[in-house]
Amino acid sequence: ADLGHDRATVRALSQTGKAVLRDFRRADPEQVALALPVAAWAPTPGIMDRLRAALEVAPTPAHRQAVITALGSQRDPAACERGFEAFFWPAVRAQDLFTFLRPASQRPATRARLARWLDRRYDAVVEKVGSETAAHLPRLWATATDRAERAQVATLFESSQRRPPGGERIVRQVLEGIDRNIRLTRWARASLERFLPDIKRPDGV
Numbered sequence: 001a002d003l004g005h006d007r008a009t010v011r012a013l014s015q016t017g018k019a020v021l022r023d024f025r026r027a028d029p030e031q032v033a034l035a036l037p038v039a040a041w042a043p044t045p046g047i048m049d050r051l052r053a054a055l056e057v058a059p060t061p062a063h064r065q066a067v068i069t070a071l072g073s074q075r076d077p078a079a080c081e082r083g084f085e086a087f088f089w090p091a092v093r094a095q096d097l098f099t100f101l102r103p104a105s106q107r108p109a110t111r112a113r114l115a116r117w118l119d120r121r122y123d124a125v126v127e128k129v130g131s132e133t134a135a136h137l138p139r140l141w142a143t144a145t146d147r148a149e150r151a152q153v154a155t156l157f158e159s160s161q162r163r164p165p166g167g168e169r170i171v172r173q174v175l176e177g178i179d180r181n182i183r184l185t186r187w188a189r190a191s192l193e194r195f196l197p198d199i200k201r202p203d204g205v
Contacts, residue, residue: 024053024054037103
């Protein structure tokens with residue numbers, strides 16, 4: 001629905017996600033996992049407060065994980081940096097870090113906001129999760145595919161203070177991975193550009 005820009009399905013999932021929050025203790029966990037993150041995509045008034053309340057009463061680990069994922073799923077650029085602050089809520093645990101941040105890491109626009117937020121809040125994040133976990137933060141940019149994001153990652157983790165034990169190797173691996181992504185993206189784009197004329201004109205004319 002998302003990749004295909006199926007607005008009707010996205011709207012239905014968002015409505016379902018908001019509905020399950022009304023009686024979260026009894027909500028079906030499969031519905032919750034599918035619909036709750038979609039409900040958080042748009043900056044709906046009060047959605048963060050409702051997610052916070054749901055987190056406090058989550059009846060199973062599956063319900064809880066869905067809430068954590070939803071908290072990090074905001075897509076509005078103006079709202080997502082404020083949304084990242086939910087990581088510092090007492091009910092959000094240190095081990096939730098990557099479940100919480102992974103949705104933002106999957107889209108270039110929200111990755112850019114994530115980098116800005118992490119640059120400001122890096123010390124506070126490390127204080128909560130510890131340096132061993134923080135060393136893996138660069139992996140959130142593993143799917144980046146352009147030079148601008150590569151430069152952003154290199155700058156974000158340039159300081160030795162942001163490369164705890166093991167961090168140097170992880171940063172290097174991520175940057176090498178981005179370089180590979182860039183090459184593959186260019187190759188795919190060039191191949192597609194050569195192939196598209198044949199699709200448009202199958203008779204070769």
